[in-house]
Amino acid sequence: MRIGNHGLCRRLPDQKFRMAAAAANPLMSVSKMKALIFLCIGLTAFLIAATAAAFFAILALHHLHRPMASSIIPASAAAAWKGYTILINTWKRNDLLRESVLHYSRCDRVESIRIIWSEPDPPSHSLRHALSEAVDLNSKVGGNVELVFDLNQEDSLNNRFKDIEDLKSDAVFSVDDDVIFPCESVDLAFTVWRSAPETMVGFVPRMHWLNSPLQKSNSDYYFYGKWWSVWWTGTYSMVLSKAAFLHKKYLHLYTNQMPQSIRTYVTQNRNCEDIAMAFLVANETGAPPIWVKGRIREIGSTGISSLGSHGEARTRCINDFAAVYGHMPLALTNVKAVDGRSSWLW
Numbered sequence: 001m002r003i004g005n006h007g008l009c010r011r012l013p014d015q016k017f018r019m020a021a022a023a024a025n026p027l028m029s030v031s032k033m034k035a036l037i038f039l040c041i042g043l044t045a046f047l048i049a050a051t052a053a054a055f056f057a058i059l060a061l062h063h064l065h066r067p068m069a070s071s072i073i074p075a076s077a078a079a080a081w082k083g084y085t086i087l088i089n090t091w092k093r094n095d096l097l098r099e100s101v102l103h104y105s106r107c108d109r110v111e112s113i114r115i116i117w118s119e120p121d122p123p124s125h126s127l128r129h130a131l132s133e134a135v136d137l138n139s140k141v142g143g144n145v146e147l148v149f150d151l152n153q154e155d156s157l158n159n160r161f162k163d164i165e166d167l168k169s170d171a172v173f174s175v176d177d178d179v180i181f182p183c184e185s186v187d188l189a190f191t192v193w194r195s196a197p198e199t200m201v202g203f204v205p206r207m208h209w210l211n212s213p214l215q216k217s218n219s220d221y222y223f224y225g226k227w228w229s230v231w232w233t234g235t236y237s238m239v240l241s242k243a244a245f246l247h248k249k250y251l252h253l254y255t256n257q258m259p260q261s262i263r264t265y266v267t268q269n270r271n272c273e274d275i276a277m278a279f280l281v282a283n284e285t286g287a288p289p290i291w292v293k294g295r296i297r298e299i300g301s302t303g304i305s306s307l308g309s310h311g312e313a314r315t316r317c318i319n320d321f322a323a324v325y326g327h328m329p330l331a332l333t334n335v336k337a338v339d340g341r342s343s344w345l346w
Contacts, residue, residue, distance in 0.1 A: 083111035084171035084190050084245070089160040092119060094127055096177045096299055101131050104175075105138040105145055107183035109190060111169050112146040118159045123149055157273040158263050160241070163255040167248045170197065176242040178299055184339075185294035192292055192337045193245040200281050200289040201337075202244025203296060205236035208318050208330050222322065224314035237330040238278040239289040243296070246281065254280055259324050265317075272317035279321050279329055288333035 086104045090097045097115065104110055113135065117123060128149070135147045146168070152159040160174065171193055173186060181203060193201040207225030230236045254263075258280050266273045278289070322328045 083109040083169055084173050085112040085114060085167055085169045085248075086110055087114050087116065087160070087172050087174045088177055089116045089174070090177040093177055097127075098130060098134070099299055100175070100177050100180060101147070102134045102138060103180050104183075104186075105135040105147075107186060109187055110145055112148065112167070114164065114167075115147075115149045116152070116160050116162075117149050118152045118155045120155070122151060154267075156267045157270060158254075158266050160273060161251050161254040161277055163252045164248070167251075170248055171245055172248050172251070173245050174241045174243070179243055180297045180299055181243060181294050185292070188337070188339050189245055189292040189294065192290055196287075196290060197247050198281075198285050199287050200239050200241075200244050200246050200278065201292060202239030202241070202289065203292055203294045204240040204243050205230045205289075205291040206238045206240060207233070207236045207332075208238070208328070220322075220328065222315065222318045222328065224311055224318055226311060234334050234336075235332055236291055236334075237282075237288060237332050238275065239291055241274040241277050243294075244289075246277070250277065250281055250284075253284065261324055262321060265320065269313070269317075271313050272321075275314065275317050276321060279325065282331055283325060283329035286329075286331065288331040288335070290333075291336050293336060293338045 086107075088097065088100055088104075090100075101113060101115075104113060115123075115131075132147055135145050150159075150162070150164065152162065171190060173190070175181075185203070189201050189203065204227075206227070207229050209223045209225050209229065211221040211223065225236075254277060258276065262276050262279075266276055282288070
């Protein structure tokens with residue numbers, strides 16, 4: 001019994017020590033957790049600062065050592081690539097036209113604004129005066145933005161791609177009068193276009209889908225994919241000309257070399273001129289377009305795209321145009337251009 005009591009007494013201090021240590025563990029765990037959090041915050045701040053320092057160092061070296069544009073591109077070509085032309089397609093919506101011209105005349109790299117006018121009556125003197133005044137007031141000092149009405153005798157959607165011989169710039173930004181993009185977004189798209197001037201670069205992607213392999217057919221049949229299909233799959237094959245850059249040479253090719261049957265189709269159906277241009281560029285280059293991320297602001301009411309039969313009409317266009325070309329020229333891609341300077345999550 002003495003031995004037993006002695007052992008019990010000897011174990012009691014050990015148990016007390018363990019109980020005290022257990023009581024202290026939560027406090028020690030909290031302290032360690034706080035220290036770990038502060039360490040992570042410190043490391044994150046250090047990495048951000050180091051990355052920023054490296055970025056600005058590389059940017060400084062880039063500006064210091066990059067060759068001048070004149071040493072790469074001939075002087076005449078460099079002037080044509082300095083800015084771009086805004087090509088606005090409009091139809092009896094003078095209020096929207098005013099807002100569009102007012103906005104785009106503020107963009108620094110705009111050299112000219114061309115208004116595609118297909119109405120039976122010419123633009124009124126008051127409209128011309130108001131738009132000219134807006135351009136003069138909003139253009140940057142010394143910018144001298146040109147404002148021109150391109151009048152057409154025939155009412156046809158082909159007019160938006162009619163050949164214009166006196167364009168000053170190679171880059172043309174085709175846009176509808178009821179959508180507005182920030183100047184920063186348009187300038188970004190222009191920069192992307194300059195890296196691939198043979199293709200179309202735009203903000204509104206669409207897709208053509210091949211019919212299901214389970215469906216028996218002797219020939220390929222395609223469906224027009226609206227925005228939701230692009231959003232769901234991340235795949236597209238067209239950028240619509242309601243907001244897209246293209247080289248001015250495609251205006252000449254559309255007017256003079258594209259199959260006449262396609263232009264007649266567009267005039268008779270009053271639809272699909274944008275798909276016709278997408279086919280033309282893809283057939284010339286064999287390459288897909290480039291989708292640029294940008295904020296769109298719609299200022300007009302809904303158009304033909306809101307009609308229930310719109311998708312079916314566009315599906316017919318795709319298949320009829322493919323039949324004219326004898327093959328499907330549209331190429332698929334998953335590429336999306338974003339402005340890394342303002343986007344944390346790419």
